[in-house]
Amino acid sequence: MTFDDLQKKVGIQFKDTALLKHAFIHRSYLNENKQITSSNERLEFLGDAVLSFLTSNFLYKTYPQYPEGVLTNIRSSLVKTQSLGDVAKTLNFGELLFLSRGEEESEGRKNSSLLADTFEAFLGALFLDQGIEKAQRFLEQYLFTKTSHVITSRSYIDFKSLLQEIIQEKSRISPTYRVTKTEGPDHSKTFWVEAVMENNVLGIGKGKSKQEAEQQAATDALEKLGKI
Numbered sequence: 719m720t721f722d723d724l725q726k727k728v729g730i731q732f733k734d735t736a737l738l739k740h741a742f743i744h745r746s747y748l749n750e751n752k753q754i755t756s757s758n759e760r761l762e763f764l765g766d767a768v769l770s771f772l773t774s775n776f777l778y779k780t781y782p783q784y785p786e787g788v789l790t791n792i793r794s795s796l797v798k799t800q801s802l803g804d805v806a807k808t809l810n811f812g813e814l815l816f817l818s819r820g821e822e823e824s825e826g827r828k829n830s831s832l833l834a835d836t837f838e839a840f841l842g843a844l845f846l847d848q849g850i851e852k853a854q855r856f857l858e859q860y861l862f863t864k865t866s867h868v869i870t871s872r873s874y875i876d877f878k879s880l881l882q883e884i885i886q887e888k889s890r891i892s893p894t895y896r897v898t899k900t901e902g903p904d905h906s907k908t909f910w911v912e913a914v915m916e917n918n919v920l921g922i923g924k925g926k927s928k929q930e931a932e933q934q935a936a937t938d939a940l941e942k943l944g945k946i
């Protein structure tokens with residue numbers, strides 16, 4: 719995978735290819751390459767703002783039936799680390815990263831958090847080089863297509879908060895969550911979690927992060943309680 723390959727894949731030809739490459743410089747790379755003076759973090763900062771604006775604009779126009787709170791939750795699901803990391807993996811961003819040997823050895827090219835940051839840096843570079851319309855088209859092609867799944871799967875709902883509200887209607891005790899098992903390497907772990915109250919297991923969940931597994935456990939508990 720080369721930067722030319724990436725540009726062909728997304729159908730965008732950067733005017734400033736140095737800017738494109740800069741979006742893939744992780745801060746760890748600077749430690750071993752003193753001639754490089756800055757990482758992609760400023761581009762990531764810009765890309766985060768562009769992502770928030772364009773996602774908000776898209777949701778506002780596409781889903782007039784939803785109030786602000788629901789739109790906020792849907793946006794959070796769309797732009798969360800796992801979601802952005804998945805898009806970055808689809809586009810093979812990991813193959814283009816400039817990393818230190820340490821990050822390389824710890825499989826940084828597969829790290830969802832690192833890839834999500836790179837996605838935002840790429841978006842920032844795309845905005846600077848091509849303008850807001852090209853940035854919007856890129857998101858429409860690779861990220862906004864996930865919106866219908868987010869809505870139909872109800873992954874935008876904070877089931878942990880909902881479970882806590884329902885339980886605290888009858889009790890002052892809040893449910894807690896405990897990890898019962900983990901499997902897989904550090905960059906790709908699977909977690910099993912139980913939602914518990916007074917040593918009673920309310921629900922069980924599984925996910926690629928503790929947070930995802932906890933949400934699944936809360937969902938399972940709510941389904942058992944007949945609340946969803």
